Each structure stands twice: as C-alpha cells, then as structure tokens.
Amino acid sequence: MAMRKIHLTAAHADADYDILIGTDLCDGAATFAAEKYRPHACTIVTDSNVAPLHADKVAAALQKVGIEPLVCVIPAGEEHKNIQTLQHIWDFLLQHRWERRMPIFALGGGVVGDMAGFAAATVLRGVPLIQMPTSLLAAVDASVGGKTGIDHAMGKNLLGTFHHASLVVADVNLISTLPRRELQSGLAECIKHAVIADANMFAWLERHLPQILHFDPASLAELIFQNVSVKANIVAQDPYEKSIRAHLNFGHTFGHALEKVVGYDKLPHGYAVALGMLAATRLSIGLGRCEPQLLPRLEHLIRAAGLPMTVEGYDPRAVLSAMYSDKKVASAKLRLILPVKLGQVTIASDVPEASVIDAIATVTTVGAVSA
Ligand code: GLY
Numbered sequence: 001m002a003m004r005k006i007h008l009t010a011a012h013a014d015a016d017y018d019i020l021i022g023t024d025l026c027d028g029a030a031t032f033a034a035e036k037y038r039p040h041a042c043t044i045v046t047d048s049n050v051a052p053l054h055a056d057k058v059a060a061a062l063q064k065v066g067i068e069p070l071v072c073v074i075p076a077g078e079e080h081k082n083i084q085t086l087q088h089i090w091d092f093l094l095q096h097r098w099e100r101r102m103p104i105f106a107l108g109g110g111v112v113g114d115m116a117g118f119a120a121a122t123v124l125r126g127v128p129l130i131q132m133p134t135s136l137l138a139a140v141d142a143s144v145g146g147k148t149g150i151d152h153a154m155g156k157n158l159l160g161t162f163h164h165a166s167l168v169v170a171d172v173n174l175i176s177t178l179p180r181r182e183l184q185s186g187l188a189e190c191i192k193h194a195v196i197a198d199a200n201m202f203a204w205l206e207r208h209l210p211q212i213l214h215f216d217p218a219s220l221a222e223l224i225f226q227n228v229s230v231k232a233n234i235v236a237q238d239p240y241e242k243s244i245r246a247h248l249n250f251g252h253t254f255g256h257a258l259e260k261v262v263g264y265d266k267l268p269h270g271y272a273v274a275l276g277m278l279a280a281t282r283l284s285i286g287l288g289r290c291e292p293q294l295l296p297r298l299e300h301l302i303r304a305a306g307l308p309m310t311v312e313g314y315d316p317r318a319v320l321s322a323m324y325s326d327k328k329v330a331s332a333k334l335r336l337i338l339p340v341k342l343g344q345v346t347i348a349s350d351v352p353e354a355s356v357i358d359a360i361a362t363v364t365t366v367g368a369v370s371a
Helices: 026-037 051-064 083-095 110-125 136-142 180-197 199-213 217-237 244-249 252-262 269-286 294-304 316-323 353-364
Strands: 004-010 015-022 041-047 068-074 104-108 129-133 147-152 155-162 167-171 336-341 344-348
Touching: 004 217, 015 217, 026 051, 026 129, 026 167, 041 051, 041 083, 041 110, 051 068, 051 104, 068 083, 083 110, 083 147, 104 110, 110 129, 110 136, 110 147, 110 155, 129 136, 136 180, 136 217, 155 252, 180 199, 180 217, 180 244, 180 269, 180 294, 180 336, 180 344, 199 217, 199 294, 217 244, 244 252, 244 336, 244 344, 252 269, 252 316, 252 336, 252 353, 269 294, 269 336, 269 353, 316 353
Parallel strands: 015 167, 041 068, 041 104, 104 129, 129 167
Antiparallel strands: 004 015, 147 155, 336 344
C-alpha cells in the first residue's frame, strides 16, 4: 500500500508536521527521530494492552537506527488517565536523565496519546513528541491537533496543554489488531467529522462500512486519510479552539456527561459520542434548526456501525448537571454544537434547559426511540 501524507501547519501554534498513513511505518518513524533529533535514547510510552502487541516492533526499529528504546508501560483504561499515571511517566523520564532533544513516542490509543503528550509538554518545559496511534479513534482524532491532558474527578480532560507532535504515524498494521468495540468507538468520531464538515464522506461511510468493520486495510487507510484531512484543515484554521475547532465537539458535551454519569469503564468514549450526536441532532431538529432528513441517516449509520442508540435507566437531569462541568461551558451557559444539515453545524448558547433534558431523555429512557 502506498503511503499517504497530510501536512498540518499552524505557524502561530508551533504546529508544522506530517501525518503519515499506510503500513509498515515504524522504520520511517525511527529514522525521522534519528535524523531530526540525533538522540541516544527515546521513551516509548504505551499501555498494558498495547505493549505486548507492538512495543517490540517500535523498539526494534529504534535499535536499527542506533537509538536505545526505553519502554514506559502505563495501566490501560480511561480510569488511569490521571495525575498518578502522569507522575509515573514524569518519574520514568527524569530517572532516565531525560534531555530536551530526546523524543517521546506515544504508542497507543487516545488515553496514551493524551498522557504521553502532556508529559512531553511539561518535562523540561517540552520535549519532542511522535504520535503512533494504535486505535482508530487516536488515528483520526486524538493524535492530530496537539491537545494533551488528563481527567479530574470533576470531569474529562479538565487539565492539559496544547503540544503538537513533530510527526504522526498512522500505521494500519497497528490498528488492525484493535478489538471490534474500539473500532466502533473510533467510527463515532469519523461519523462526527462527516456530519460537521463533509457530506461526501458521510455517503462514503454509508457505502464502505462493511469493509471497514472487516478491517480491510485499504478501506481503513482511506477512512483515516479522509478524517485526518477534515481534522487537520480545522486545526490549521483554529489551533486553540477559539472558533471553528469547537465544531469538533459535536456530540461531546452530551457524550462527556453520559460517560461521567454511566461510568468511564462502562461506556466507551465513542459510544458516548454516538449517543451525544443523536441527542444533539434531535434537539436541533426540535428547535427547527436542522434539516429533519439528517436524523434517519445518522441513526442508520450509527446502528450499522454497531454503536448504541440508547443507554437506558439514567436520569436526564443528572446528565444535564454533568454537562455543566464540561470545559466548553462559558459564563455558566451550555455551548452546544448543533447540526444544521449534513456537513454543517452551528454553535448555540441559547437552548432552553427543558429542551436539552428532552433530548437527553431520547437516549436514556427505556423505549424512547423506536428502532
Ligand atoms: N478532539 C477534538 C479536538 O481535537 O479539538
């Protein structure tokens, strides 16, 4: 498979890097690190699920170019995306006498990428970061755009920085070992990109979902290429989320609140985003702000991707209350991303709470939605 490349530049945000998409890209990532930074060692930050599958491959690639690979393994799971795990990475780096020219490789899903990125942003006031996503979600979203962070008891990603990678390597071979549930979770972010910015991609997804769900490498590579194109284009325009980047939060204010109420271990991020997109779309249609034809297509695609249509038995008021601890709240008002039509969304800060509760109820109430 030919490698494809997307370049992301946002000069005032210190972002100027390639995102490489293809197969067998570990050697290329190691060569990039050797030529650009000439380090004697690199740390591969990875988690307890990914380490046994892929850490040896990346370590061998580094050894081939004369770099000593150090491997820092953190426990897998969103529940470990916290200050204790970050402290463990900091300790590991400092105990190995880290130097500013020594890169960190983030080998894993979104949690690894966000935490390794936070460590790279803060240790010695910043060291190079190379993102090697091993989940679809990380490849199409978390590894691109420089957001790093950890969760706090008050909510997700409430502590963090912007620190862009100097290279992102989306190697389809690494992603093809993903559990199906994780692939589906990543698909929710792809559906999100299509709704907010690319009606053609939505139609492409409708046609190619079966191949994607069978991990067909060419379809996965095309999926990643299309999604990174959407994300990189938005980040280049608005790296610090002052305007259009907020569109990427479609489904996320509802979704983060659902994750918090249901439990991070019970509701994967992408599942929560799928539910959030359904709630936001029904809300927008109810307010007369969205073409109604979007909803059946969105419901069909979410169902076909194997994502949930409901998470039943939770009080919509508890979800609303959790929405207020989201970092997108401004002046104590919810800021919601609402679809207008396929490929277009808008930001709304004027939505009545009663309408938000009704929209949440469509995904949390038993029998609220007919299949
Ligand atoms: N995941 C949303 C963003 O990067 O802005």
